[in-house]
Amino acid sequence: MNKGKIYPQYFVIIGLLVYTIFFMTPSIIGIGYSLTDWNAYNANVNFIGLKNFKEIFVESGRYLKYISNTAIFAIVTTAFKIIFGLILALILNEAFKTRNILRAIFYLPVTLSPLAIGLMFISVFRPEVGLVNRLLSAVGLDNLTRGWLTSVKFAMPAVMSVETWRLTGYCMVIFLAGLQTIPQSIYEAAKVDGANYWQRLIRLTIPFLKPSFMINIVLNLIWGLKVFDVIFALTKGGPGDATDVINTAVFFSFSMGRYGFATALGVIAFTIAMFLSFIVIRVLSRREVEW
């Protein structure tokens, strides 16, 4: 049968066009604009070579700091989300009555607007009356109370904890799905051989969860790289620039009218994401062959 007739190529066209025009083209022409002085105050766009990148990487230390902030944010939150997500998955994989409600509760933040979550946590971290400080006072740790979001040292950990709060449920669900794929017979065999819970966890469960770990690590690193809403709502990159990341810097450069420069920052984020996406595609397509 004629495949071209049954599966016409024009079915692909509309989606491909919209995607290409409004998603990929801006990213690609962004590479071109990152080499210009495009700005709000001058109608002419002039080619300036790698000057924007030179400013980011060599002349101004600020942007290197934002890039390293982004990396720290992505790596630390990924680690915590995975550890907590795994613990929750192991607990909620046991058959007890209320586990489905609990799974839903832990997953709920994933579905909520990151901006709304950020605004909600402003009250949690308030200096005098916020929930965190109230709890610390209640257990007698008054000397630990502080204005979390206004402290240069603690704003970043505070922001990272909100991201962890928000997405731990996602990691949990991925691990729960991974746990379903482990054949129970293997556990029975291990029990017969006298393996205790921890031995089974380390020798059986965790190796079997390797694909879930991969997915969680890569996706969360990418989400960390793209972080914006939570930080913008909580600190706007402050105090000073203690919590500034690539995307807040893009926005503030954009607000100042430095479009070419903001685009250069975007290109850096794009390049890192491309590198990570290469890994994602490798992982996803390999799995397709295996199963």
Added chain:
Amino acid sequence: MKRKIMNKILLGIIAWLISLIILAPVYLLIINSLKDRTAASLMALTPPEVFHWENYLTAIKEGRLVRSFLNSMLLAGSSAIINVFTASMAAFVLSRRRSRINKAIYYFFLIGLVAPLNYITVIRTLQVFNIMGSYQGFIALYSGWLMPFGVFLYYGFISTIPRELDEAAIIDGCNSFTLFFKVIFPLLKPVTITLLILNFMNAWNDFQTPLYILNRSTRWPMTLAVYNFYGQRLADWQLVSATIVLTVVPVVIIFIIGQRYIISGMTSGAVKG
């Protein structure tokens, strides 16, 4: 046996205690939205003495939330629906005709699963099409932005539908349109529901896109309206809380109804099933 039951009860108690970390801030948000101004500014865990439901009316009126609510509905709803059609049609052909070029197109779509959007050049693109700041521009942008995930989900699912079905339908006199819309598309219903829900949520929750491209406040979606209201009424925490509650309520309702579909969609990337 008895020890096993005890262990399970203990696990349940531990899990519920941990869940307080999730529930406490949400509870705090809800009770604060119902307090008067002074009580809300204390942000205490005690429930309000009198429930000030009128806070919600004030927030809706002063934050002009009706307009924003409708904007969000329009933007999120229409892009979710457009995406379901464009993505399923594309995925159908890509999955059935795995020529070299179609494989390349599929990978080209997958890149979009992770690549960040360049908002500044997006503005440029929208200006070229003369749809900057308009609903159309917004919907076009979302429709493009949602393609990768849609194609990815449909592609996997369509691969599990036997080809013999297509052949039988063609022999019975279907053309490619009727084959797709009468035979294949109905079979894709679980993925379609999942995608409608996730797309709607993603678009509803999006803050960054409107921040960059919507300059006129009459077109603001909920996220932007709430952020703006927060900036103006910082001292009225009860009203800010009420607006936050109002932004998340639709998503929570959808989550409760469509939980099964959401989880299956979110995990299908990790585990085939």
